[in-house]
Ligand SMILES: Nc1nc2c(ncn2[C@@H]2O[C@H](COP(=O)(O)OP(=O)(O)O)[C@@H](O)[C@H]2O)c(=O)[nH]1
């Protein structure tokens with residue numbers, strides 16, 4: 001049973017080497033780190049290529065119109081034969097030392113998706129200004145009724161191969177955990193483990209207003225579907241009765 005670590009990258013040149021070092025330092029058994037880069041021009045690709053000989057590192061380069069965070073993660077999974085995936089940001093905000101904790105419930109066959117959570121006891125976001133804390137908590141709060149998890153906005157998670165390819169395949173936005181849980185509702189066993197999120201020290205965030213709008217649209221659609229699902233059985237009831 002193999003585990004691969006998927007890291008989507010966009011302009012992360014200064015984070016690549018420290019990230020690989022930190023992952024290797026954890027001694028977690030993994031088959032490869034798959035970097036999926038979408039057209040970085042800051043030297044990220046050269047940095048990754050420079051590691052491929054001496055480390056279990058692979059680079060997937062995407063330059064076409066299909067760019068985007070969720071698509072990059074799926075491309076990484078499709079390029080690998082691993083049974084389990086850990087997905088994390090390149091920016092060192094996701095603590096590699098928690099990878100074993102993320103994988104444990106999956107390896108024990110107790111979960112299909114394990115989410116690194118900032119908002120359960122033991123989790124934290126030290127150093128965040130109050131406005132950032134508030135916005136993130138609001139987004140996670142509105143996602144809660146749809147996901148049942150306290151932090152569906154993060155991007156640090158472990159997942160079974162078949163679940164990622166089945167439920168995240170059509171994910172389009174930045175919030176792949178949210179989209180995966182919403183699509184897999186009822187058939188995914190989801191767990192949260194606490195993580196202490198570190199602020200990115202190098203490079204810039206690619207989260208944008210456009211991405212926030214995408215999340216708002218995905219959320220509205222999911223709420224709409226949930227409301228329709230609740231209405232449908234009630235309307236079918238008389239027909240079912242008359243057929244018996
Ligand atoms: N391949 C790829 N990676 C992306 C894209 N957008 C962001 N990333 C990477 O995805 C991760 C999450 O993005 P980040 O800027 O850290 O978002 P934040 O954590 O919400 O601030 C980082 O490793 C980025 O380099 C994209 O369009 N394609």
Ligand SMILES: [Mg+2]
Nearest residue numbers: 089091093200
């Ligand atoms: Mg990040």
